Amino acid sequence: MKKLLANKVDAYYGDNHVLKDINLEIKENSVTAFIGPSGCGKSTFLRMFNRMNDYIDGFRKEGQIIIDGKEIYKKKVKVEELRQNVGMVFQKPNPFPKSIYENVVYGLKIQGIKDKKVLAEVVEKSLIQAALWEEVKDSLNKSALSLSGGQQQRLCIARTLAVEPSVILMDEPASALDPISTSKIEELIDSLKENYTIVIVTHNMQQAARISDKTAFFYMGELIEYDNTKDLFTHPKNERTENYITGRFG
Amino acid sequence: MSKIKSNRLKDNAFKYFGIFCTFIGLVMLAIFIGNILIEGLGRIDYDFLTNLPSRKAAKAGILTAWTGTAWILGLTAIIAIPLGVAAGVYLEEYGKKNRLASIVEINIANLAGVPSIIYGLLGLEIFVRILNFGGSLLAGAFTLALLILPIIIVATREALKAVPDSLRQASYGMGATKWQTIQYQILPAASGGILTGIILALSRAIGETAPLIVIGALAYVPFVAKTPMDEFTVLPMQIFNWVSRPQHEFVINAAAGIIILLLITFILNGIAVYLRNKWQKKVNW
Numbered sequence: 001m002k003k004l005l006a007n008k009v010d011a012y013y014g015d016n017h018v019l020k021d022i023n024l025e026i027k028e029n030s031v032t033a034f035i036g037p038s039g040c041g042k043s044t045f046l047r048m049f050n051r052m053n054d055y056i057d058g059f060r061k062e063g064q065i066i067i068d069g070k071e072i073y074k075k076k077v078k079v080e081e082l083r084q085n086v087g088m089v090f091q092k093p094n095p096f097p098k099s100i101y102e103n104v105v106y107g108l109k110i111q112g113i114k115d116k117k118v119l120a121e122v123v124e125k126s127l128i129q130a131a132l133w134e135e136v137k138d139s140l141n142k143s144a145l146s147l148s149g150g151q152q153q154r155l156c157i158a159r160t161l162a163v164e165p166s167v168i169l170m171d172e173p174a175s176a177l178d179p180i181s182t183s184k185i186e187e188l189i190d191s192l193k194e195n196y197t198i199v200i201v202t203h204n205m206q207q208a209a210r211i212s213d214k215t216a217f218f219y220m221g222e223l224i225e226y227d228n229t230k231d232l233f234t235h236p237k238n239e240r241t242e243n244y245i246t247g248r249f250g
Numbered sequence: 251m252s253k254i255k256s257n258r259l260k261d262n263a264f265k266y267f268g269i270f271c272t273f274i275g276l277v278m279l280a281i282f283i284g285n286i287l288i289e290g291l292g293r294i295d296y297d298f299l300t301n302l303p304s305r306k307a308a309k310a311g312i313l314t315a316w317t318g319t320a321w322i323l324g325l326t327a328i329i330a331i332p333l334g335v336a337a338g339v340y341l342e343e344y345g346k347k348n349r350l351a352s353i354v355e356i357n358i359a360n361l362a363g364v365p366s367i368i369y370g371l372l373g374l375e376i377f378v379r380i381l382n383f384g385g386s387l388l389a390g391a392f393t394l395a396l397l398i399l400p401i402i403i404v405a406t407r408e409a410l411k412a413v414p415d416s417l418r419q420a421s422y423g424m425g426a427t428k429w430q431t432i433q434y435q436i437l438p439a440a441s442g443g444i445l446t447g448i449i450l451a452l453s454r455a456i457g458e459t460a461p462l463i464v465i466g467a468l469a470y471v472p473f474v475a476k477t478p479m480d481e482f483t484v485l486p487m488q489i490f491n492w493v494s495r496p497q498h499e500f501v502i503n504a505a506a507g508i509i510i511l512l513l514i515t516f517i518l519n520g521i522a523v524y525l526r527n528k529w530q531k532k533v534n535w
Contacts, residue, residue, distance in 0.1 A: 004457070006497060029489040050423065052419065052422065052423065055422070057346070057347065063295075080424075080425045080426065080427055081425065083422065083424065083425040084424075084425035087423065087424075090419060090420065090423070092416060094414075094416035094417060094419065094420040095420075096417065096420065096421075096435060096441060097417075104420075106424055106426075106434070107424040107425060107426075110424065110425065110427075110430045111425075111428045156420070159424065160423075160424070161422065163425065217350065
């Protein structure tokens with residue numbers, strides 16, 4: 001079933017035309033990787049699915065982004081609700097400078113949920129899902145900033161899971177982490193795709209090949225090729241895709 | 251070779267010149283404080299703090315003056331903090347960054363440099379006359395609040411600028427509104443910097459005399475203010491009044507008053523420095 005749909009999407013930062021006529025469909029409960037050299041527009045495109053570009057001065061878009069059959073850039077769409085449904089994990093782990101517990105319950109608290117029992121259950125469930133529970137269950141009141149980088153990133157994933165989104169956007173979630181933490185994040189992504197639709201931007205092509213079902217290659221604001229990951233990495237149809245994945249540029 | 255020698259010489263010359271300049275400032279301050287302490291320290295006792303002003307120097311106290319200063323400090327804080335912080339938050343977090351914004355920004359910075367007597371005239375016209383507060387604590391507090399508003403706004407903006415954007419993104423990404431993000435994440439993260447600015451602004455306010463003279467604060471107030479509408483005096487005014495008397499006993503009173511005023515400012519500045527250090531240590535992104 002199709003979950004996300006981009007229909008003739010163009011995006012601009014001022015006069016800078018950063019995305020050109022992007023059409024793409026993403027299936028439910030799958031992992032899709034966006035690859036391409038820096039500045040190709042893949043992060044901009046990712047951030048359109050939860051409208052994180054709204055705050056950037058001079059940002060403008062054309063075309064439609066459709067999630068579950070609904071156009072998300074319509075006036076009546078509440079962007080706060082959209083972001084509860086479409087969670088986001090950032091490149092640099094950015095936990096709030098508060099306790100581990102406070103980090104996980106933040107999304108619920110801003111929705112007005114105060115019941116301590118409910119919150120405690122959600123904290124445990126989310127941390128288990130994010131494979132962090134065993135490491136932090138005795139120190140939930142410790143500052144999130146005392147965790148290692150990899151733990152912080154898994155905490156950020158737990159925080160996102162706590163509000164029960166159906167889509168998770170990840171913007172190079174492992175690029176600031178060491179190899180062991182990276183493999184933990186990758187395992188986590190693999191286990192999450194049963195219940196979530198995951199879109200991940202990555203600079204690491206092995207990572208894209210390992211974890212994604214489908215891969216989209218962006219270059220200079222255009223979607224060059226979009227195919228099953230296996231096919232794209234073994235038999236790229238476009239010459240530029242081939243040059244990029246074999247490391248001839250980028 | 252001679253070039254190197256002369257360069258060395260210049261280098262040393264500047265070093266000693268710098269030491270000399272620093273020395274002048276410090277020595278002046280030391281002489282001033284030492285002199286004040288010698289003159290006034292012996293005069294400070296319980297009676298000095300609890301006596302009303304008097305024509306007889308030995309019986310005169312600063313009760314009305316320091317309670318007036320405390321009133322002014324409290325009222326000014328109540329008025330200036332919400333206005334200044336809210337304006338700073340608006341300009342930094344909500345306002346668009348366009349030409350109008352930069353004009354506003356430059357003018358707020360300019361306001362911080364306007365001589366305080368001008369604020370006194372403004373207060374006299376608006377609060378004393380138009381709003382009919384008279385020469386009351388309230389008129390004084392509003393005037394001083396206007397005076398320190400630019401300082402608080404600028405300090406708030408600087409503190410907000412120091413909060414990393416990743417924190418805002420994390421909060422928005424969780425579905426928080428702008429106000430929730432400001433309330434739960436940004437203000438707590440910036441609170442140390444904002445608080446430092448507020449305290450420094452308040453310690454400036456309690457030293458101000460000129461604007462209060464203009465709005466009609468009295469030098470001789472034989473009662474302790476009970477409501478914000480009462481007439482008042484403040485420590486600097488009391489000191490000014492005593493210094494201008496011919497009898498030496500009153501000059502001693504002035505020295506003792508100065509010690510108390512300095513003590514209050516030093517305590518406030520000390521708190522500000524402490525908070526700033528604590529905040530800088532805590533925020534390690």
